[in-house]
Amino acid sequence: MGSGNWEVTGPPCGSGCERPPRLPRGVHGQFRSAVCLSGLRWFRRFQEVTWTHLQSIASNYNVSYNVDVRFRSLAEESQAVAQAVNRSQASVQGELAQLKAWVRKMQRRGRKVDTRLRALDLTLGERSQQRARERKAHKAQRDALQDSLACLEGLIHSQGARLAALEGRLPVAHPGTAALGPALVPTPTQPEELSPTSLKLQRDRQELRAASEHGGPPQDSSAPLQGRREPPASGSHRVLSGTAPKDPRQQAWSPQEPGEICGVGPTLVFPNASTKNVVFLSPGFVTALRALSFCSWVRMASGRLGTLLSYATEDNDNKLVLHGRDSLLPGSIHFVIGDPAFRELPLQLLLDGQWHHICVIWTSTQGRYWLHVDRRLVATGSRFREGYEIPPGGSLVLGQEQDSVGGGFDSSEAFVGSMSGLAIWDRALVPGEVANLAIGKEFPTGAILTLAIAALAGGFVQRANCTCLERCP
Numbered sequence: 001m002g003s004g005n006w007e008v009t010g011p012p013c014g015s016g017c018e019r020p021p022r023l024p025r026g027v028h029g030q031f032r033s034a035v036c037l038s039g040l041r042w043f044r045r046f047q048e049v050t051w052t053h054l055q056s057i058a059s060n061y062n063v064s065y066n067v068d069v070r071f072r073s074l075a076e077e078s079q080a081v082a083q084a085v086n087r088s089q090a091s092v093q094g095e096l097a098q099l100k101a102w103v104r105k106m107q108r109r110g111r112k113v114d115t116r117l118r119a120l121d122l123t124l125g126e127r128s129q130q131r132a133r134e135r136k137a138h139k140a141q142r143d144a145l146q147d148s149l150a151c152l153e154g155l156i157h158s159q160g161a162r163l164a165a166l167e168g169r170l171p172v173a174h175p176g177t178a179a180l181g182p183a184l185v186p187t188p189t190q191p192e193e194l195s196p197t198s199l200k201l202q203r204d205r206q207e208l209r210a211a212s213e214h215g216g217p218p219q220d221s222s223a224p225l226q227g228r229r230e231p232p233a234s235g236s237h238r239v240l241s242g243t244a245p246k247d248p249r250q251q252a253w254s255p256q257e258p259g260e261i262c263g264v265g266p267t268l269v270f271p272n273a274s275t276k277n278v279v280f281l282s283p284g285f286v287t288a289l290r291a292l293s294f295c296s297w298v299r300m301a302s303g304r305l306g307t308l309l310s311y312a313t314e315d316n317d318n319k320l321v322l323h324g325r326d327s328l329l330p331g332s333i334h335f336v337i338g339d340p341a342f343r344e345l346p347l348q349l350l351l352d353g354q355w356h357h358i359c360v361i362w363t364s365t366q367g368r369y370w371l372h373v374d375r376r377l378v379a380t381g382s383r384f385r386e387g388y389e390i391p392p393g394g395s396l397v398l399g400q401e402q403d404s405v406g407g408g409f410d411s412s413e414a415f416v417g418s419m420s421g422l423a424i425w426d427r428a429l430v431p432g433e434v435a436n437l438a439i440g441k442e443f444p445t446g447a448i449l450t451l452a453i454a455a456l457a458g459g460f461v462q463r464a465n466c467t468c469l470e471r472c473p
Helices: 025-167 196-214 348-352 431-439
Strands: 267-270 279-281 291-300 309-312 320-323 332-337 342-346 356-363 368-373 376-381 395-398 417-425 447-450 454-456 462-464
Touching (some): 025 368, 025 376, 291 348, 348 356
Antiparallel strands (some): 267 417, 279 454, 291 417, 309 320, 309 395, 320 332, 332 342, 356 368, 417 447
């Protein structure tokens, strides 16, 4: 290798290169190697750049191709969606058309139904008005019938009292018959002979019956009736059967001894005012009562009136009471129906220690009530628990006043004395039935309670089966 500058002209060695000037062997070889190495490096770099560029072009081409494929796929999907939307729209339009047709049909039906409803409403309104008028007319008729019935009941009791007062004179007018208390009951073994006096009595009875059919309104007063009771004739005789006679020929009995009350059935004796002295009537009222008749023979052993009857329910312990503790007048008794409603009834006649027959009668029709003592009407009134109904299912006791169902007794309200022939009806007895019961002529039918079902609850109450009341202890 020698000193000096070497210049190389022409392209690097390679294909198509011109041959450089001939150099010395050693220098020429080194130069040629260097030139070839430099050209090789340049070619490789160019090749890499070209390859990179080609790869970029290929990548861009692939991306473009993929985007085009994606666009075509999206176009197909969009077309399918559009077709589906079109089909759905056509289906919805068809359904909407059907719905509109159905709505129009329902509207037509609705108009028809509205027309029918208006016609029905009009018809119902007319019928309702007609029924209201009919109910009003029926109510007026019912009120009129109730008023007439109340008037008739009052008239019957009034005329019955007058008839009883007239019959009280029979022992004097017709001495040929047996005297039974204040009334006359012929014995079946002695035929009655008609006399001028008895003929006149029959005419009087016919006049009374005619007056009962065409008479005026009944008395309506809760005060005692004056001038209605006559003292019983001396040696009088009352006979009573505990049950209704089966044979009409047995509807009258001959006296065993003058002044005796016979054949009345069991007798209950309450010797003192102990709270243990109580008698239960079970079962009590099994149905609701809109009318009531309570009748019994009673003898008071003390100078005051205790509790004859007490009926209590869960909601009211004084549904029906006959007691004398709270009475303002001596010898008066409170007749309670559905406490606190009550009426005060005069029973001073019972304080003489003798046997007396009492009947307390009530009906919800106009709230009418009557008190009979020894078949005499001594008190009457109206508007007492009008339209009321005594409910069933309670506790019914004799001799004590209940402050709770079946208990809560007070010795100051206890009954001291005797009861016999007690019976209760679910209807209002008429005066004739009361009179027949008091004189032992006939036992009214339909009694719902008697002493036959009486159950003693301990204490000192005695049950006696006396032939006649005067022989009872």
